[in-house]
Amino acid sequence: MKQFENSRERLPWIAAVLGLVMPGMGQIYNGEMLKGLSLFVIFLVTLATGFRLTVLLPDRGLIAGALFTLIAATGIYVLSVVAAYRSAKQAEMDFMEKPHPPWVLHVALWLLGSVVVTGFVNDYVKTHIIEAYKIVGASMEPVVLKGDRVITDKTAYQRMPPKRGDVIVFVYPDDRSKIYIKRIEALPGDIITREDGQKETVPHGSVYVLGDNRGQSTDSRNFGFVPLRDVIGKVRQVYYSSGEAGARWSRVGTVIGMP
Structure with a gap:
């Protein structure tokens, strides 16, 4: 009732x-x-x-x-x-x-x-805090493969400064609608040698980045230094990967480190 x-x-x-x-x-x-x-x-x-x-x-x-x-x-x-x-x-x-x-x-x-x-x-x-990205190019092979899905830590450089060897994602300087993935090769104050043999000091507030797969990479050799303000985060781990043959389960959990 x-x-x-x-x-x-x-x-x-x-x-x-x-x-x-x-x-x-x-x-x-x-x-x-x-x-x-x-x-x-x-x-x-x-x-x-x-x-x-x-x-x-x-x-x-x-x-x-x-x-x-x-x-x-x-x-x-x-x-x-x-x-x-x-x-x-x-x-x-x-x-x-x-x-x-x-x-x-x-x-x-x-x-x-x-x-x-x-x-x-x-x-x-x-x-x-954290964001996932799908890798669509081969510029970081063999460490990061085309088809990898990676976890990017956006708090990493709030806790500590960038280090040489870190793999990062950043805003592409020549087209800010694009996100690139490369490895930090030089930090502010480091001296780098350009393709023409000229030496140059990495300016304050910037890093020099290269792709591990040099022959298929557009990097600081082409577009110059990357401002730290354009660094989005540090790439830390592969959570899934797939290629033409299907899922690459062996890649799951791979920590992104040195080549």
Whole structure:
């Protein structure tokens, strides 16, 4: 028997579907605003904090750290869906006790806000913490192969200065819409010898980069020094690789180091 004549039960399958769209949205549909907001915040904090801690791990632990973070976030996602379904199924929700906007309005506003916040967090993680790149050229072979997917640590040079031998991704000076991958060969103050035999000192705030596969590399021999402000991050590990013959599973977990 319903407690209020005009009360309206929520459909469990709708609560579950909305929970799949965004953590906490199923709770919003059920009228559980605080619970929905809490689950959403926990989900975002888990992702941001997990990836922030992941980049502090040794190179060989990056994949494990990233996977653990994703599994933890997925667990929160699943918990949100299951909890929303059970709440809608077991509780007789009454929304006529107080004047409330229709649940559709609640969900629409929540969706709009969560998309904006999720986009911000996703952008923050990729811009400031960690990002994956697919290698489309052969300029760094044999250390980095065409078809490798690599993990780039964008906090590396917040903790320590660049070193000779580091493999980095950076904004291509001649076309800032492109991202290049090369190895640091010289640091500020180092003296390099150009192709014509002339010596030159690497200026302050810049690095000199070369591809390991010199014959197929466009690098500092062509476009000059790379400003440190254009260095995006340090390439640390291969998380997946594929070529013409298919997946190269032996490459998974490869730490990017010296040739």
